[in-house]
Amino acid sequence: MQLTLSPKPSLARFQSLIALFVLCLGISLLSNKFLTVNNLWNVLRQISVNVCISTGMTLVVLTAGIDLSVGSVLALAGAITAGLFRNGIPLENADLFIGFTLLGAMLAGLLTGSALGWFNGWAITRFNLPPFVATLAMLTIARGLTMLWTGGFPITGLGDSFTYLGTGWLLGIPVPVWMSVVVASAVFLTDKTRLGRYIYAIGGSESAARLSGVNVEGVKRTVSLPGRGGPWGACWSRRGSTRPNRTRARATNSTPSRLSLSAAPRCRAGVGVCWVRCKGPSSSVY
Numbered sequence: 001m002q003l004t005l006s007p008k009p010s011l012a013r014f015q016s017l018i019a020l021f022v023l024c025l026g027i028s029l030l031s032n033k034f035l036t037v038n039n040l041w042n043v044l045r046q047i048s049v050n051v052c053i054s055t056g057m058t059l060v061v062l063t064a065g066i067d068l069s070v071g072s073v074l075a076l077a078g079a080i081t082a083g084l085f086r087n088g089i090p091l092e093n094a095d096l097f098i099g100f101t102l103l104g105a106m107l108a109g110l111l112t113g114s115a116l117g118w119f120n121g122w123a124i125t126r127f128n129l130p131p132f133v134a135t136l137a138m139l140t141i142a143r144g145l146t147m148l149w150t151g152g153f154p155i156t157g158l159g160d161s162f163t164y165l166g167t168g169w170l171l172g173i174p175v176p177v178w179m180s181v182v183v184a185s186a187v188f189l190t191d192k193t194r195l196g197r198y199i200y201a202i203g204g205s206e207s208a209a210r211l212s213g214v215n216v217e218g219v220k221r222t223v224s225l226p227g228r229g230g231p232w233g234a235c236w237s238r239r240g241s242t243r244p245n246r247t248r249a250r251a252t253n254s255t256p257s258r259l260s261l262s263a264a265p266r267c268r269a270g271v272g273v274c275w276v277r278c279k280g281p282s283s284s285v286y
Helices: 008-013 015-030 037-062 070-087 102-127 131-150 160-167 175-191 194-204 206-211 216-227 231-235 246-253 256-268
Strands: 089-091 096-100 274-277 283-285
Touching (some): 037 070, 037 175, 037 194, 037 216, 070 089, 070 131, 102 216, 175 194, 194 216, 206 216
Antiparallel strands (some): 089 096, 096 274, 274 283
16 A cells, blocks of 8 residues: 655645745735845844844743743843943942943843843743743833833934944844844754753653653743843844933933043943943043
Protein backbone atom coordinates (compact mmCIF):
# COMPACT_ATOMS: atom_id res chain seq x y z
CA MET A 1 0.00 0.00 0.00
CA GLN A 2 1.42 3.34 -1.05
CA LEU A 3 1.01 6.35 1.20
CA THR A 4 0.57 9.82 -0.23
CA LEU A 5 1.33 12.96 1.69
CA SER A 6 -1.17 15.76 1.51
CA PRO A 7 0.25 19.21 0.65
CA LYS A 8 -2.13 20.93 3.06
CA PRO A 9 0.13 20.71 6.16
CA SER A 10 3.03 22.22 4.20
CA LEU A 11 0.88 25.06 2.90
CA ALA A 12 -0.50 25.74 6.37
CA ARG A 13 3.03 26.01 7.72
CA PHE A 14 3.93 28.78 5.27
CA GLN A 15 0.57 30.52 5.10
CA SER A 16 1.93 33.68 6.73
CA LEU A 17 4.72 33.97 4.17
CA ILE A 18 2.29 33.31 1.36
CA ALA A 19 -0.02 36.05 2.65
CA LEU A 20 2.94 38.44 2.89
CA PHE A 21 3.99 37.64 -0.68
CA VAL A 22 0.46 38.23 -1.99
CA LEU A 23 0.26 41.54 -0.09
CA CYS A 24 3.60 42.75 -1.47
CA LEU A 25 2.58 41.69 -4.98
CA GLY A 26 -0.68 43.59 -4.72
CA ILE A 27 0.95 46.77 -3.42
CA SER A 28 3.66 46.64 -6.10
CA LEU A 29 0.96 46.51 -8.77
CA LEU A 30 -0.78 49.53 -7.29
CA SER A 31 2.35 51.66 -6.85
CA ASN A 32 5.56 51.78 -8.85
CA LYS A 33 7.47 53.14 -5.84
CA PHE A 34 6.99 50.11 -3.63
CA LEU A 35 9.63 47.81 -5.14
CA THR A 36 12.49 50.31 -4.80
CA VAL A 37 15.68 50.14 -2.79
CA ASN A 38 14.89 53.26 -0.78
CA ASN A 39 11.47 51.96 0.19
CA LEU A 40 12.94 48.58 1.12
CA TRP A 41 15.43 50.16 3.53
CA ASN A 42 12.69 52.39 4.91
CA VAL A 43 10.45 49.39 5.65
CA LEU A 44 13.30 47.42 7.21
CA ARG A 45 14.29 50.40 9.36
CA GLN A 46 10.76 50.86 10.65
CA ILE A 47 10.16 47.20 11.49
CA SER A 48 13.53 46.78 13.23
CA VAL A 49 12.12 47.78 16.61
CA ASN A 50 9.24 45.35 16.20
CA VAL A 51 11.70 42.61 15.26
CA CYS A 52 13.60 43.10 18.51
CA ILE A 53 10.42 43.16 20.58
CA SER A 54 8.98 40.11 18.86
CA THR A 55 12.24 38.23 19.39
CA GLY A 56 11.93 38.60 23.13
CA MET A 57 8.19 37.95 22.95
CA THR A 58 8.87 34.71 21.08
CA LEU A 59 10.82 33.36 24.04
CA VAL A 60 7.93 34.24 26.35
CA VAL A 61 5.31 32.67 24.09
CA LEU A 62 7.39 29.48 23.81
CA THR A 63 6.96 29.05 27.56
CA ALA A 64 3.16 29.30 27.10
CA GLY A 65 3.18 32.87 28.44
CA ILE A 66 2.11 36.25 27.12
CA ASP A 67 3.16 39.84 27.72
CA LEU A 68 0.94 42.88 27.32
CA SER A 69 3.41 45.37 28.76
CA VAL A 70 6.08 45.36 26.06
CA GLY A 71 5.02 48.67 24.52
CA SER A 72 4.86 50.55 27.82
CA VAL A 73 8.15 49.11 29.07
CA LEU A 74 9.75 49.98 25.74
CA ALA A 75 8.57 53.58 26.10
CA LEU A 76 9.84 53.83 29.68
CA ALA A 77 13.27 52.40 28.82
CA GLY A 78 13.61 54.75 25.86
CA ALA A 79 12.50 57.75 27.92
CA ILE A 80 14.99 57.00 30.69
CA THR A 81 17.78 56.56 28.15
CA ALA A 82 17.10 59.87 26.45
CA GLY A 83 16.43 61.70 29.71
CA LEU A 84 19.69 60.62 31.34
CA PHE A 85 21.70 61.28 28.20
CA ARG A 86 20.22 64.75 27.74
CA ASN A 87 19.78 65.97 31.32
CA GLY A 88 21.77 63.70 33.62
CA ILE A 89 21.06 63.63 37.34
CA PRO A 90 21.61 66.90 39.23
CA LEU A 91 22.32 66.55 42.96
CA GLU A 92 21.69 70.03 44.26
CA ASN A 93 22.38 69.32 47.92
CA ALA A 94 25.82 67.94 47.14
CA ASP A 95 26.57 70.47 44.39
CA LEU A 96 27.18 67.59 42.00
CA PHE A 97 25.95 66.75 38.55
CA ILE A 98 26.06 63.18 37.24
CA GLY A 99 26.11 63.10 33.48
CA PHE A 100 25.77 60.02 31.30
CA THR A 101 27.59 59.07 28.15
CA LEU A 102 25.64 57.41 25.35
CA LEU A 103 26.83 54.01 26.54
CA GLY A 104 25.88 54.76 30.14
CA ALA A 105 22.41 56.00 29.18
CA MET A 106 21.79 52.92 27.05
CA LEU A 107 22.89 50.64 29.88
CA ALA A 108 20.50 52.45 32.22
CA GLY A 109 17.64 51.87 29.79
CA LEU A 110 18.60 48.22 29.39
CA LEU A 111 18.72 47.74 33.16
CA THR A 112 15.33 49.42 33.54
CA GLY A 113 13.65 47.18 30.99
CA SER A 114 15.36 44.07 32.36
CA ALA A 115 14.38 44.93 35.93
CA LEU A 116 10.72 45.36 35.00
CA GLY A 117 10.82 42.16 32.98
CA TRP A 118 12.37 40.27 35.89
CA PHE A 119 9.70 41.67 38.20
CA ASN A 120 7.03 40.36 35.83
CA GLY A 121 8.60 36.91 35.87
CA TRP A 122 9.01 36.99 39.65
CA ALA A 123 5.38 37.99 40.22
CA ILE A 124 4.13 35.28 37.87
CA THR A 125 6.22 32.50 39.42
CA ARG A 126 6.09 33.64 43.06
CA PHE A 127 2.36 34.33 43.34
CA ASN A 128 1.14 32.08 40.51
CA LEU A 129 -0.44 35.03 38.74
CA PRO A 130 -1.72 34.53 35.20
CA PRO A 131 0.73 36.20 32.80
CA PHE A 132 -2.16 38.12 31.28
CA VAL A 133 -3.03 39.76 34.61
CA ALA A 134 0.55 40.41 35.74
CA THR A 135 1.66 42.00 32.49
CA LEU A 136 -1.55 44.02 32.20
CA ALA A 137 -0.73 45.54 35.58
CA MET A 138 2.84 46.24 34.46
CA LEU A 139 1.47 47.94 31.35
CA THR A 140 -0.32 50.46 33.54
CA ILE A 141 2.64 50.85 35.92
CA ALA A 142 5.18 51.44 33.15
CA ARG A 143 2.87 53.87 31.39
CA GLY A 144 2.43 55.86 34.59
CA LEU A 145 6.17 55.88 35.30
CA THR A 146 6.83 57.11 31.78
CA MET A 147 4.40 59.98 32.28
CA LEU A 148 5.99 60.88 35.62
CA TRP A 149 9.48 60.79 34.13
CA THR A 150 8.66 62.80 31.03
CA GLY A 151 5.97 65.12 32.35
CA GLY A 152 4.33 64.70 28.94
CA PHE A 153 6.97 66.80 27.16
CA PRO A 154 9.55 65.71 24.58
CA ILE A 155 13.32 65.99 24.88
CA THR A 156 15.17 67.08 21.76
CA GLY A 157 18.72 67.97 20.88
CA LEU A 158 20.20 64.61 21.86
CA GLY A 159 23.11 65.01 19.47
CA ASP A 160 24.39 63.29 16.36
CA SER A 161 25.68 60.23 18.20
CA PHE A 162 22.21 59.40 19.53
CA THR A 163 20.54 60.19 16.23
CA TYR A 164 22.97 57.86 14.46
CA LEU A 165 21.43 54.86 16.22
CA GLY A 166 18.11 55.45 14.52
CA THR A 167 19.04 57.11 11.24
CA GLY A 168 22.66 56.18 10.56
CA TRP A 169 24.13 53.76 8.04
CA LEU A 170 26.82 51.13 8.46
CA LEU A 171 28.35 49.36 5.44
CA GLY A 172 25.44 50.52 3.30
CA ILE A 173 22.79 49.12 5.67
CA PRO A 174 20.79 51.13 8.27
CA VAL A 175 22.10 50.74 11.82
CA PRO A 176 18.68 49.65 13.23
CA VAL A 177 18.63 46.79 10.72
CA TRP A 178 22.03 45.60 11.95
CA MET A 179 20.74 45.72 15.53
CA SER A 180 17.60 43.78 14.70
CA VAL A 181 19.61 41.09 12.88
CA VAL A 182 21.91 40.65 15.90
CA VAL A 183 18.96 40.44 18.30
CA ALA A 184 16.90 38.14 16.07
CA SER A 185 19.81 35.71 15.81
CA ALA A 186 19.16 34.82 19.47
CA VAL A 187 16.10 32.84 18.37
CA PHE A 188 18.31 30.30 16.63
CA LEU A 189 20.03 29.60 19.95
CA THR A 190 16.83 28.00 21.23
CA ASP A 191 17.66 24.89 19.20
CA LYS A 192 21.34 24.82 20.16
CA THR A 193 21.43 25.48 23.91
CA ARG A 194 20.18 23.80 27.05
CA LEU A 195 18.14 26.87 27.93
CA GLY A 196 16.39 26.67 24.58
CA ARG A 197 15.37 23.06 25.15
CA TYR A 198 14.12 23.97 28.62
CA ILE A 199 12.00 26.75 27.11
CA TYR A 200 10.39 24.34 24.66
CA ALA A 201 9.88 21.78 27.41
CA ILE A 202 8.09 24.26 29.67
CA GLY A 203 5.88 25.40 26.81
CA GLY A 204 4.98 21.81 25.98
CA SER A 205 4.15 20.71 29.52
CA GLU A 206 5.18 22.72 32.57
CA SER A 207 4.40 19.89 34.99
CA ALA A 208 6.39 17.36 32.93
CA ALA A 209 9.33 19.75 32.75
CA ARG A 210 9.27 20.25 36.51
CA LEU A 211 9.17 16.49 37.10
CA SER A 212 12.14 16.15 34.75
CA GLY A 213 14.22 18.41 36.98
CA VAL A 214 13.89 21.66 35.06
CA ASN A 215 13.93 24.80 37.19
CA VAL A 216 10.71 26.15 35.71
CA GLU A 217 10.60 29.32 37.81
CA GLY A 218 14.22 30.17 37.06
CA VAL A 219 13.79 29.66 33.33
CA LYS A 220 10.69 31.86 33.27
CA ARG A 221 12.52 34.65 35.11
CA THR A 222 15.46 34.34 32.74
CA VAL A 223 13.19 34.54 29.70
CA SER A 224 11.48 37.58 31.22
CA LEU A 225 14.69 39.63 31.16
CA PRO A 226 14.87 40.08 27.38
CA GLY A 227 11.33 38.94 26.72
CA ARG A 228 9.44 41.98 27.98
CA GLY A 229 10.43 44.37 25.23
CA GLY A 230 11.94 47.05 27.43
CA PRO A 231 15.67 46.57 26.87
CA TRP A 232 15.41 47.28 23.17
CA GLY A 233 13.77 50.63 23.84
CA ALA A 234 17.14 51.90 24.97
CA CYS A 235 18.58 51.50 21.48
CA TRP A 236 16.31 53.59 19.28
CA SER A 237 15.32 57.12 18.54
CA ARG A 238 13.86 57.77 15.13
CA ARG A 239 15.03 61.36 14.69
CA GLY A 240 17.23 61.99 17.68
CA SER A 241 14.34 62.87 19.99
CA THR A 242 11.94 61.00 22.20
CA ARG A 243 9.27 61.89 24.71
CA PRO A 244 11.15 62.80 27.81
CA ASN A 245 10.47 66.25 28.93
CA ARG A 246 11.09 69.93 28.63
CA THR A 247 10.09 70.36 32.25
CA ARG A 248 13.00 68.26 33.44
CA ALA A 249 15.31 70.01 31.01
CA ARG A 250 14.31 73.41 32.41
CA ALA A 251 14.79 72.17 35.96
CA THR A 252 18.27 70.95 35.12
CA ASN A 253 19.25 74.19 33.47
CA SER A 254 18.10 76.17 36.51
CA THR A 255 20.42 74.40 38.94
CA PRO A 256 23.88 75.68 39.92
CA SER A 257 25.40 72.62 38.28
CA ARG A 258 24.21 73.64 34.80
CA LEU A 259 27.71 74.87 33.98
CA SER A 260 28.84 71.26 33.89
CA LEU A 261 26.89 70.82 30.65
CA SER A 262 29.77 72.53 28.87
CA ALA A 263 31.81 69.36 29.36
CA ALA A 264 29.07 67.11 28.01
CA PRO A 265 30.08 66.90 24.33
CA ARG A 266 33.59 65.56 24.92
CA CYS A 267 32.56 63.34 27.83
CA ARG A 268 29.67 61.75 25.99
CA ALA A 269 31.98 60.84 23.17
CA GLY A 270 34.17 58.79 25.51
CA VAL A 271 34.01 55.13 26.37
CA GLY A 272 32.90 55.62 29.97
CA VAL A 273 29.35 55.30 31.23
CA CYS A 274 28.98 58.48 33.28
CA TRP A 275 30.83 61.56 34.45
CA VAL A 276 30.62 63.62 37.62
CA ARG A 277 31.06 67.36 37.81
CA CYS A 278 31.44 69.43 40.95
CA LYS A 279 32.51 73.03 41.53
CA GLY A 280 36.07 72.18 40.54
CA PRO A 281 37.54 72.89 37.10
CA SER A 282 37.44 69.31 35.80
CA SER A 283 35.18 66.34 35.53
CA SER A 284 35.82 62.61 35.89
CA VAL A 285 34.62 59.92 33.50
CA TYR A 286 33.83 56.46 34.85
